[in-house]
Amino acid sequence: MPPPLLAALEAGGTKLLCAIGTADDAAAPRFLSRASFPTGDSPALALGAVADWFRAQQAAFGPIAALGIASFGPVDLDPASPGWGRITATPKPGWRDADVAGVLRAALPGIPLGFDTDVNGAALGEQRWGAARGLAEFVYITMGTGIGAGGMAGGRLLHGLVHPEMGHMRLPRLAGDGFAGVCSFHGDCWEGLCSGPAIAARTGRPADELPADHPVWALLADTTALAIGNLVCVLSPRRVILGGSVRKAGGLGEAAFFARVRATLRERLAGYIAHPALADGIGEYMVPPLLGDDAGLAGTLVLAEQALAAARTAVAGLAPVPPLCAPSSLSATP
C-alpha cells in the first residue's frame, strides 16, 4: 500500500507555501509538488488559490489523506473554542480573525486537518528529520520579521493558555544600547531589539547588507545569548535550534554569528547548570536548522500525518491518545 498522500500549508506573513508529499521515509520528507502564493490582504483570495491548488494536486496525484496547516499568529489552538483554527489579533491587514482552517475544511471536505503555529511546525520538522531528531525537549527559534519559538517538553509541542510567544521576553539591556526597540506592544522586548525590522531601524539597512565589522552584530548576538540563556533556565532544552533569516548575519556570516552567541551564552550561564552540553559541547547544543528553509513545510506534513492518525483512532472507536507522547528512547541526551 502506498503511503498516505499529505498536504501542507505553511502560512507566513508574506507567502503561503504549499506542498503535497509523504512522511513515511525516516531519512527525509518527500515532496511531490510545491507552490507559493502571496499572503496579501485578502484571506478569501489567498486561501481560495491555495484550495484550488490542492484540488488540482488531487486530480494529479490522487486523494489527499490529511492536511496540515502551520500558521503565523497569534492563532487559536484550543480545540474546544469556536475560534479554533483562526488567526486572532494579528496586526496584518485583512487577516485578523481569518478562519484559515475553516476555509480549507470547507474546500476539502472530509479530510482530517492538523493546525498549529508556524514555529511549532518547523519544530516538528526538525524533530522528525533534522537537528532535534530523537529529542523530547528542545526549542526551535526563528529570527526574521519577528522572533518566535516553538518546541517540545516531554515529547509534546508546547501549548498552554494560548501558545508560547518567546520573542516577547524582556531582557537586560546591554551597556551602551539605548535603542528604544520596535515592538509596538513592548518596545524593547527581544523581538523589539533583535528582529529584522529592529536591525533596519538601528542601522538604516537590511541585515543581509551589513558588513562583517558592523557593531550591531555583537549587540544582536549578545542580546540573543541572554534570551537563549533564559530559555535554558525555564525549559532546560536538550538542544536549541536557531533559524530565520537574521541568523545568517549578512556580511558576518552564520558561523561567526553562532560562535559569538555560543560564547556569550556559556559565559552568562557561568557554569551554574553543570552539564557538558553547556560547556565544551556548546557547539552541538546551539545549532542552525538541519532542514534549512524546508523545516516548516516538512513539519507541516507531520502535522497532517498526526491528524490522520487521530482520525483513524477515533473511527476505530479507541480512546484518543495524545499524539505527541514520546517513547522513552526520546530522552537521550544529544
Next chain:
Amino acid sequence: MPPPLLAALEAGGTKLLCAIGTADDAAAPRFLSRASFPTGDSPALALGAVADWFRAQQAAFGPIAALGIASFGPVDLDPASPGWGRITATPKPGWRDADVAGVLRAALPGIPLGFDTDVNGAALGEQRWGAARGLAEFVYITMGTGIGAGGMAGGRLLHGLVHPEMGHMRLPRLAGDGFAGVCSFHGDCWEGLCSGPAIAARTGRPADELPADHPVWALLADTTALAIGNLVCVLSPRRVILGGSVRKAGGLGEAAFFARVRATLRERLAGYIAHPALADGIGEYMVPPLLGDDAGLAGTLVLAEQALAAARTAVAGLAPVPPLCAPSSLSATP
C-alpha cells in the same frame, strides 16, 4: 483493600520533612504521621535518621508500598545516569554528590522510589489537590532562600537536559535599582535580586520584619512581575502559583503583594497575548498555593504513588507508559 501506604521525604536546605500517608482521596492528601529532621552538614547522619523513622512507621502502620523524594538541588534526574538520585553541585556544606535516593533505597530495600526536584514535588501536590487541579500546563514558583520553579507542560513535569532553574533568568533592571544582586553565579538574576537573602542584603533586615511602606516591596513585586511575564511568554501556563516565604511580604501582606505583582504583570504584557486570564481574570491566574506549606509533602506522596504504578506496570510485563501523560480533560482553561 486499603489504599497503599506511601512514604514522602521533602528534602530542603534546612529541614528534611517526612510523612507517611495515602493519596487515594481526591479531596485532600491524608497524612498518618509526620516528622522533621535538621538537614545539617552530614547526609549520612540526616538520611540515617530519616530511614530509622520510616522503619519505625512500618512497624506502626504496616509495610510502605513506595517512597517519594522531592529534593533541593541541583539534582541528577536522568534515569540512565549512574548519578541518578543524587544532589549534584550544591554549595551546601557536606551535601555535594550526596546519594539521597541510594541511601534510602539501601535502607528500605525492594520499595519503588520516585525522585524529583522540590519544586516539581510542590507542583504535583498543587495539581492533585490544589490550585493547579485539572491543569496540564502551569508553573509553581517558590521565593525563599532561593527562587526556583517547577510545573507541567502537556501534563508532564518539566524535565530536560537537567531541570529548570527559572530563578536564574536575567531580567531588565528597574529604574533606580542599582543593587548588585547576591547570586554567587550571576549577581543580578531573579534570585540574586529578589530572594530572601537579597532582601536582607538590600535592607539589612529579614523580609518578614519589613513594614508595609518599605520601598523594597514595590521593587520586588515589579521585578517578579517581569519574571512571571517571561514565564508566560515561554511556557504559556494556564496558571501561575507563587509560593515560598517571600510572597507573604512581611508587614505588607500577601494580598497587597499579589495585587501589585498582578497589576504590573498585566501592564507589562500590554495586551499582546489576548486572553481574559491575563486581563480581568488575572486575580485567578496568579495565585498563592492552595495547600500552603503542605504542597511539597503532598506532591511527594504523588511521586511515591507514580513510582508504585510504574513498578506494577513493569512487573505485569507491560511496556512502561509515561506516568504523567494527562488525560485530555486536563486541558481545560481555569
